[in-house]
Amino acid sequence: MAIEIRGMSKTADELLVLNDIDLTFQEKKIYGLLGQNDSGKTTLMRLIAHLRFPSEGYIEIDGIDIEDDQDVLKQVYFLTHDHIYPKRARLKHIVKWMGMFYPNFQTEECLLLLEKYHLNEKAIFSKLPLKKKTLFQSCLAFSNDVDYLLLDEPVFGLDAYHRHALYQDMLASYDRYPKTIILSTHGIDEIEELIERVVILEDGQVLINDEVKSLIKRAYSVKGPEKEVREFLQKKEILGQEYRRGIIKAYVQLEADDIIDDKHLEIKSLNLQELFIQLTRDVYGERGDK
Ligand SMILES: Nc1ncnc2c1ncn2[C@@H]1O[C@H](COP(=O)(O)OP(=O)(O)OP(=O)(O)O)[C@@H](O)[C@H]1O
Known part of the structure; x- marks a missing residue:
């Protein structure tokens, strides 16, 4: 059980965004995916979530090439800041769709998290201020008991109190259902204690792939x-x-x-x-x- 990336490159608009990536994300481990701006982190996560396609190479999840059998993607959830919901969608609709698509989505857990963060189920997602959008997206992600959780800046735009609270919820989600978490953020200080392994990208290549403890x-x-x-x-x-x-x-x-x-x-x-x-x-x- 793992995500295996082999010989994968991605070219977009003639730019080589990812260059011959070989990486394994092991089961039930928490990874930090780090890199300077434009190093390719978001692109890598989009490819794993099958929202973009490799120019070369392939990705296997639990031994299945995601090109061949997309059912395996039900075990992958990607917290992205891309616009993916219909303009008029209310939070309660989005929670309902999550429950319909993901077999292990914990609807009750999610509703409790919405209550905790004072998010009104009837609110329209596209009209929320940035901080509430981030809170909502993290509530969804941490209620989804998939095997692979990809988190792109899950605390984006939040103050220290809320960032801390969300990371605690992330750990609670892991404790309830241990899963591989790939966490990308520029706030490295705050995640050092949370992650076991670190992958650092530079110019679309893997610069470091190591245990945090042995690296430092x-x-x-x-x-x-x-x-x-x-x-x-x-x-x-x-x-x-x-x-x-x-x-x-x-x-x-x-x-x-x-x-x-x-x-x-x-x-x-x-x-x-x-x-x-x-x-x-x-x-x-x-x-x-x-
Ligand atoms: N569809 C695309 N067309 C053209 N260029 C692209 C495309 N997707 C990504 N890029 C470019 O690839 C590079 C890597 O982008 P990516 O968003 O993956 O980096 P990142 O590491 O997530 O950056 P940041 O930390 O700033 O969010 C950037 O230079 C970006 O402009």
């Missing part, structure tokens, strides 16, 4: 006066550095026995967002000399 295990920042930091960094793997008023902050890969107690140096573990910034392309030359 060796990543540190070292901050201090230029002379001491430069001495310490000799022969170390430097990812990038920032220089300000005689103080250098360097981002490095270290082994456990590299870490020393030195009153001039502040050595700290990086979180996933800090590491993401250092690993992905330095578009504007911000990273300093290595």
Whole structure:
């Protein structure tokens, strides 16, 4: 049971948006799908949901090529910000259609979530403000007990309180019915604790595919006066550095026995967002000399 993507490329308007992707999304794991703007995250999810078609390669879900048998797509739900509902559709209609299409959609659960977030069932979806649209779309997604949940910016436009509340609902949905969740967001800090694996795309290719824990295990920042930091960094793997008023902050890969107690140096573990910034392309030359 898995999503298997093999040799998949996607060209749109002569642009190579995804380039020879080989990826497996294992069952019942929560993935972060990360990447700078335009790296291809949404396109990848649209292809898995079969809303777009590969130019090359194929996607199998539970061993079935989605081109051959689209019944398997009942086990996939894609939370997208694309306009997919009829203009006059009310929330209660959309909930009803979900129940008709998805065999494991939890209608009662969904209605409770709508009540929790003060969403009126009679409201017309297209007339809702952005924050309510996002809340509603996440309520639908977290009530759908499919095997594969694709979430494209599920907390888009919400404040910290609501973002936190929705992520708790996402975990509750996973606990009720463990499923593969592919979560794409630019708010990396907030999901680091929620995801097990991370896939980072860059220019339509897979840059990283790893367990979060092993990825960040060796990543540190070292901050201090230029002379001491430069001495310490000799022969170390430097990812990038920032220089300000005689103080250098360097981002490095270290082994456990590299870490020393030195009153001039502040050595700290990086979180996933800090590491993401250092690993992905330095578009504007911000990273300093290595
Ligand atoms: N149908 C299309 N026609 C032309 N270009 C497209 C099409 N679909 C996607 N692209 C281009 O492909 C690139 C990747 O787009 P995509 O939306 O997948 O990126 P993303 O990683 O989701 O970006 P963001 O983080 O900004 O949402 C962009 O340059 C986009 O303009």
